[in-house]
Amino acid sequence: MNPPPAPTGSEPGDAPAPGDAPASGGPPATGTDRRPARPTLGSDLKASLPDGLVALAVTAAVFALLLARIRSRESSTVSVMPFMADAEGFWMYFLSQAFGWAALLWAWLTVLLGLLLSGPRPRGLPVSGPRLERLHRTTSLNTIALIAAHALLFAAELVRHDTARWHSRLYTAFVEAFVPGGYDSGTGQIAIPVGQAALYLALPLGLLFYVRHRIGPRTWRVLHRFVIVVYVLSVWHTLLYGTNVWYDGWFRTAVWLLQLPVAALLLVRLLRPARRSERLSRPGLAAPGRGRAAWGLRFGGRLAVVAVALAILAVVVSGRDGGRTLPPADTSSTHQHD
Ligand code: HEM
CATH class of the missing domain: 1.10.287 (Helix Hairpins)
Known part of the structure; x- marks a missing residue:
């Protein structure tokens, strides 16, 4: 979910891609060299704050909507699982759903931005290449964080509703939410590993950008192409398992x-x-x-x-x-x- 790499390491005959930051892959700016420093994970995490806050606001709005629909019995989550009619009792589950929707929306945005960077840039786009590239990186980082929050809240809800001893509850919830094959009933047998695959692939395919000078820009670029698989898995997981899109x-x-x-x-x-x-x-x-x-x-x-x-x-x-x-x-x- 990150932009294509800088011209460094490009193939013969390549024109620099419009999405290429002028200095990504190059050394930090010094003296007369006015090129901006190479983005690091630290600098991008800081830059991710504004759209991270927007993502949290979107999550809060979706959460409020989901709770209202549970209370009014309009929610299809309650039709699928009638015991979930207790909005307060299962608030973590509904918050997990809200993070899921924000994650999907951010994944959608970042994929569109990435495709704009690696394909022809539409004329009249009011955003510069480097800005578009930075937005692509920050929305990617936020997508990963939103997916993690979605899965963690699902695990937290499992812990809360289990009556076993603490360590056993934690272990079971971790296995069910994060270990492929650990969730062994219903549609979740397929849908949960699909979601896990999306999360586990998003981590290297997105974050390797920050060590591309070590692995080589070309290796990074080839690997990063497969990030579209993360997006397809995310949509598949949602349509297969989301109770708000069940019917x-x-x-x-x-x-x-x-x-x-x-x-x-x-x-x-x-x-x-x-x-x-x-x-x-x-x-x-x-x-x-x-x-x-x-x-x-x-x-x-x-x-x-x-x-x-x-x-x-x-x-x-x-x-x-x-x-x-x-x-x-x-x-x-x-x-x-x-
Ligand atoms: C470890 C990985 C994951 C786990 C354990 C997980 C767990 C779940 C569960 C249990 C549900 C069913 C909730 C319901 O009743 O609707 C669900 C739905 C959903 N998930 Fe995930 N998921 C994971 C990864 C992802 C990813 C990668 C995305 C998208 C980027 C995502 C987005 C969604 C969305 C949008 C829904 C629908 C929620 C609704 O219907 O309101 N999930 N997930």
């Missing part, structure tokens, strides 16, 4: 709809990458040394993104978004969430 309805469809700009920007980024060496030219022509297989792979990737965009469009237009059918209003749900 068919406009909100679930809206979550799908929000994936259209991501697919569209990803396609544009692949078709017109900022780095010349990433462009798809006719096999063997502008990519000497690269075989037809590599070209086929790149072409196939672009076709796959077109297919995904069309599939999302079909889901949104048809409204067939994989949600469960609402249970009749006069009965408790028989759906198993766990």
Whole structure:
């Protein structure tokens, strides 16, 4: 979830990508060298404060909304798990949900920013390249923090509602929330490891940016491309397990709809990458040394993104978004969430 690296280590024939900070990867500014210092984890953590505060405000607003919906019995979380009707008794769970939504929103934002940096920059964008790049880094750091808060609050709720001894409660909650395979019932058997995979992949794929001068900018860049997988896992986890998007309805469809700009920007980024060496030219022509297989792979990737965009469009237009059918209003749900 971080920006593409600096020109240092770029491939032959590369023009600097618009998202490249002038001095990332270079030494700190000295004397007449007026280039800004290389961003460090410390400096970016400090810079993350403003959008971190906005993220907390969004989380608070979502939390208030979720509580109001629980109290008025409109929330589908209560239809799925009737014992959760006690808004005060399960406040940590609802706060965890609120952090989940903020995490997903920040992941969405940071992915869009990253794609703007590595693809063609729209004309008339009122934000400079370095500023966009910094925003991409700070929203990435905040996404990781929001996911961690979401998972920790879920674990805290498990601890609170367990009656065993303290150490055993802590151990069980840790295993269920953080160890793949530790949660062994219902849809969570798949959905929880999917969320965990997103968190555990986000850490290296985002944070390795701060040691890219050690691992090499090219290695960093190649690894960072896979961060899109983190985003796909996050959306999958949400649509599979979120009780507020459990049933068919406009909100679930809206979550799908929000994936259209991501697919569209990803396609544009692949078709017109900022780095010349990433462009798809006719096999063997502008990519000497690269075989037809590599070209086929790149072409196939672009076709796959077109297919995904069309599939999302079909889901949104048809409204067939994989949600469960609402249970009749006069009965408790028989759906198993766990
Ligand atoms: C260790 C990793 C994770 C754990 C243990 C975890 C746990 C959970 C649980 C138990 C739920 C069900 C809550 C409900 O009843 O709706 C849930 C839903 C959700 N999760 Fe996660 N999650 C993890 C990772 C993630 C990630 C990476 C994201 C997104 C960036 C995310 C975003 C969400 C969202 C948006 C919901 C829907 C909440 C709702 O319906 O109100 N989670 N997660």
